[in-house]
Amino acid sequence: MELRTRPNGLDIAIAAALLIFAAAEVAMIPEIRTRGLAIAAELLMAAVLVWRRVHPMAVCVALGILGIIEAAAGVPLQAPMVPLMSMVAALYAAVSYGSLRVAIAATATIFASLAVQTWMVGASPGNLLFGAVFCSVALAFGWTVRHRTEEAARLRGAAVRLDAERAQAQRDAAAQERTRIAHELHDVISHSVSVMVVQAAAAERVLQASPDRARESIAAIQTVGRQALTELAGLLGVLRDGDTTVGLVPQPGVADLGSLAANVDRAGVQVDLDVDAAGRELPPGVQLTLYRIAQEALTNVRKHSCATRASVTVKVDHGAVVAAVEDPGPRRTDGLSHHGGGNGLTGIRERVQVYGGETTASRTAAGGYRVEARIPVSSVR
Numbered sequence: 001m002e003l004r005t006r007p008n009g010l011d012i013a014i015a016a017a018l019l020i021f022a023a024a025e026v027a028m029i030p031e032i033r034t035r036g037l038a039i040a041a042e043l044l045m046a047a048v049l050v051w052r053r054v055h056p057m058a059v060c061v062a063l064g065i066l067g068i069i070e071a072a073a074g075v076p077l078q079a080p081m082v083p084l085m086s087m088v089a090a091l092y093a094a095v096s097y098g099s100l101r102v103a104i105a106a107t108a109t110i111f112a113s114l115a116v117q118t119w120m121v122g123a124s125p126g127n128l129l130f131g132a133v134f135c136s137v138a139l140a141f142g143w144t145v146r147h148r149t150e151e152a153a154r155l156r157g158a159a160v161r162l163d164a165e166r167a168q169a170q171r172d173a174a175a176q177e178r179t180r181i182a183h184e185l186h187d188v189i190s191h192s193v194s195v196m197v198v199q200a201a202a203a204e205r206v207l208q209a210s211p212d213r214a215r216e217s218i219a220a221i222q223t224v225g226r227q228a229l230t231e232l233a234g235l236l237g238v239l240r241d242g243d244t245t246v247g248l249v250p251q252p253g254v255a256d257l258g259s260l261a262a263n264v265d266r267a268g269v270q271v272d273l274d275v276d277a278a279g280r281e282l283p284p285g286v287q288l289t290l291y292r293i294a295q296e297a298l299t300n301v302r303k304h305s306c307a308t309r310a311s312v313t314v315k316v317d318h319g320a321v322v323a324a325v326e327d328p329g330p331r332r333t334d335g336l337s338h339h340g341g342g343n344g345l346t347g348i349r350e351r352v353q354v355y356g357g358e359t360t361a362s363r364t365a366a367g368g369y370r371v372e373a374r375i376p377v378s379s380v381r
Contacts, residue, residue: 007050014089018046022082037073038080041066045086056094060106063087064113071117084131087114088138095142096149103142110135179350196221202268220266253287254279254314257294261312264298269327271298272311279314279321286375289351290314290323296344297325297371305369306332320357320374329368348373 022042045066052059067083087110094106111132118128203217252260254275261271279290294312301310307327314323348371349359357375364370 005054007054011050011052015046015049018049018082018086019043022046022080025080025082038070038075041070041073041075042080042082045082049086049089052090052093053097056090056098057102057106057109059090060087060094060109063090064109067113067117068120071120074121084134087131088134091135092138092142095139096145103146107135107139196224217266220263224263251284251288252291253284254282254290255287256291257312257314260291260295260298264302264310267302268308269298269301270309272309274311274313274315276315276317279316282316282321286321286355289355289375290321290373292351293323293348293371293373294325296348300344300369300371301325301327304332306330307368316377320376322372322374324370324372326364326370327368328366329364331367331369345371 022045023039025042027039045063048059048062063083063086067087070080070083091106091110095103098106114128114131114135117123118125200217200221203214203221206217207214257273257275261273264271279287282290294314298310298312301307305327307329310325310327312323312325314321316322345359345361348361352359352373352375355375357373359371359373361369361371
């Protein structure tokens with residue numbers, strides 16, 4: 001418990017009750033001969049209890065001194081009860097509300113005062129033991145209340161920290177989900193729009209000379225557009241509260257690399273696909289990552305390279321699955337390269353890092369470009 005900054009109603013009520021009891025006690029006990037000093041001392045003892053939870057150490061010292069003054073005036077130790085009740089109430093407050101140092105000092109002060117009073121009036125050790133028993137009960141009760149209060153405060157603090165950690169975990173999860181959606185949107189839109197632009201340009205070039213080929217390009221645009229709309233509908237559904245249809249459309253995987261390669265073929269880049277059969281047995285999340293790697297890398301081929309061929313390989317070997325996309329180049333220098341924000345390769349690296357893998361992207365000796373991702377198989381089983 002913490003010390004109070006001002007007396008509260010309970011302390012005032014206790015002090016008022018003891019003031020009345022002190023006046024009656026001094027008047028009714030015949031053994032008390034120095035009544036004026038006795039009633040002054042006991043009234044002060046009762047009055048200082050108002051501050052027992054504001055300045056517990058000062059109150060205990062005051063009570064100890066007033067008790068010694070009473071003993072010096074010849075007031076029998078065993079006659080009045082107000083001094084003992086005041087000491088018990090003050091000692092409980094010091095132990096319950098004060099610091100550990102205050103609790104120890106207050107306990108020593110009260111017991112020392114009782115010992116001095118016993119010696120001054122020449123009372124038997126039984127009188128000291130009687131007072132010590134009551135003070136010990138107050139001491140034990142105060143320590144118990146203190147311990148339970150501190151334990152309750154510790155549990156409340158732990159609950160607050162747990163709530164804060166849970167809220168932070170939820171915010172982190174939401175941020176990760178937003179990042180995932182951003183990567184998915186980038187991959188879907190970048191790939192699909194790129195294919196559609198290429199097909200539209202091809203249709204425009206052959207519209208007059210070869211209407212059949214133009215229709216094929218337009219049909220390809222429709223196919224890619226429908227696929228993009230389907231994937232976008234699933235991703236945007238995540239952002240709608242209460243949407244229970246999200247996730248019903250299967251995510252693309254290794255088995256879908258063939259259709260991806262076919263789309264790229266129609267866009268003018270022939271894809272040599274070499275996929276290990278074991279890659280089809282990987283977890284869906286890893287397969288989606290491999291698909292997005294190939295999709296982004298092939299999109300970059302169309303954007304930044306003059307190559308008309310590219311290779312995509314997926315191999316499971318030596319404890320890892322390796323996906324690589326390579327084109328022979330050369331790099332596009334005709335000003336038609338599409339410059340984006342650079343999120344594609346960053347997204348690939350972040351996807352691969354989730355599974356403890358690593359990504360490399362660099363120019364080849366022949367002037368082409370190679371993107372390779374390696375994911376430990378053991379980390380995804």
